[in-house]
Amino acid sequence: MTDKKIVDARADNGAGTPASSQEVSWWAVHQFVSALVHQVKNATLPWAGTPAWRDLDDDDPRKLIALAVAGEHWALRVEIGQERRAQAAEDVWAGADWSAESQKMLRRRGIDEIRKAS
Template identity: 75%
Template structure:
């Protein structure tokens, strides 16, 4: 588990809400999942959603663990997206030549229109 406590921004009596920060850390999730998988190291864990996974009894902890492992992939995608958005914001703030980017986009659009017309 992680050392940091998440502070909820919602009262306990209201729906799902959101945490104070939505920044995710794949590494923290990976460490947690790896520790859990290590506890069942000589056990077959089918990919979530596969026929072998569907055949597991719903009470089998391997079924839930397989879903958790698949969820780790989602966390990685979210983290990468956050990093890309942060980099894009830095690029914009850094004063990239957006006029040239717009001209390039317009030229490409015009070329596509010419190709469609012919």
């Protein structure tokens, strides 16, 4: 694949630009990658970036499929991170007395204003 084709593909599908939602779904990626892996059946699929992967001909479909498998791993890591951040936010929200926190902030601002005035 030439560099021009890569640039054109990005322009066509908006790759590299934020979409309205950046939520990553590992399952959707897994289903797509599973179909790709099935195409090479019992062929050896090296890890992307390894010497065995680099030695594959650039036209060998296993080279791109190995990248897709690596992308699936990335998608899983991102989805897990999203879930953990959402859970942490819920834990913080549920565990704090936000009314008391608001009162503390107002008192601190009042004290800061008195200090600045003196």
